[in-house]
Amino acid sequence: MRFPRRKHAERRLMLELTPMIDVVFLLIIFFMTTAQFARLTRADVDLPREKGEQRHTPEEEGIVINITRDGRVIVSNETVTLDRLEELVFDEIERSRGRSAELAKVMIRPDRNGSTDRLNDVITRLQGMGVGGARLATEVPGQTGR
Amino acid sequence: MRIRTRQSRRRIDRITLNLASMIDVTFLLLIYFMVSTVLARPEDRLSPSLQTRRDSTTALISDFQPQRVEVSILDGAPAYRIVGRVFRSQADLREAIEPLPKDPGLFIDVHDRVPVGFAVAAIQAARDAGFEQVTYVPVK
Structure with a gap:
């Protein structure tokens, strides 16, 4: 007969792992989704250092046009010509049914050290297609983030 | 037991x-x-309207004299020019446009060969000065 030993075995410490696994999975999902999004639309450009409009309202990004320092135009990780860019913008206008070209969502991410030559070319083409406005991306100075 | x-x-x-x-x-x-994961810096945006130079001059000629800031290279350096006055910094430009009436908006004529950061600084100055309607006009 071993009464005392049995009592000890039943009282062993249990570590509750469920919340930790939940949090770890959430973190993995977060990193997976954000990493892919950044890679697809944003090229590595040095944006103008301005605080922007500071509206903090989430907005549909639409087509993202990156303009590098050497004047290359990159859309969805692919260098495109101005003619190809027109096609892509046209597709974007077509995709957003019920919205006119005037209100098409276009985000331009120009390198601040580049020349306005290429930015002016892109804006002239957009304007020629009837796009009434564009958003110029800026890097908020003095802030760090993910 | x-x-x-x-x-x-x-x-x-x-x-x-x-x-x-x-x-x-x-x-x-x-x-x-x-x-x-690539570390991405926080971004914001400026939303100017787009207009070509021809559109922006013909549309307003009958109504009123449009308020324009010209962004170009003067004497080998980028400069802002408004009604004959030349400014070299964003702060000076902002100070100059702050007293202007806000309703007509502001046209920013951006010439080629200007650093992009310098041109975007003009749009930011206009926003900071209280202009809701800022128009980017590319000048080739």
């Missing part, structure tokens, strides 16, 4: 799921994604 019955033995031999290997893999995945 407690006798070990069949029932109590079953309770002791209950099935336990070993989670150690899954936690290992999960942590490895977490570390991989944390390390491989």
Whole structure:
């Protein structure tokens, strides 16, 4: 007969792992989704250092046009010509049914050290297609983030 | 005296799921994604209207004299020019346009060969000065 030993075995410490696994999975999902999004639309450009409009309202990004320092135009990780860019913008206008070209969502991410030559070319083409406005991306100075 | 019955033995031999290997893999995945994720800086935006030079002059000629800031290279350096006055910094430009009436908006004529950062600074100055309607006009 071993009464005392049995009592000890039943009282062993249990570590509750469920919340930790939940949090770890959430973190993995977060990193997976954000990493892919950044890679697809944003090229590595040095944006103008301005605080922007500071509206903090989430907005549909639409087509993202990156303009590098050497004047290359990159859309969805692919260098495109101005003619190809027109096609892509046209597709974007077509995709957003019920919205006119005037209100098409276009985000331009120009390198601040580049020349306005290429930015002016892109804006002239957009304007020629009837796009009434564009958003110029800026890097908020003095802030760090993910 | 407690006798070990069949029932109590079953309770002791209950099935336990070993989670150690899954936690290992999960942590490895977490570390991989944390390390491989490109660090992105926080971004904001400026939303100017777009207009070509011809549109912006003909549309307003009959109504009023449009308020224009010209961004170009003067004497080898980028400069802002408004009604004949030349400014070299964003702060000076902002100070100059602040007293202007806001309703007509502001046209920013951006010439080629100007650094993009300098041109975008003009749009920011206009926003900071209180202009809701800012129009980017590319000048080729």
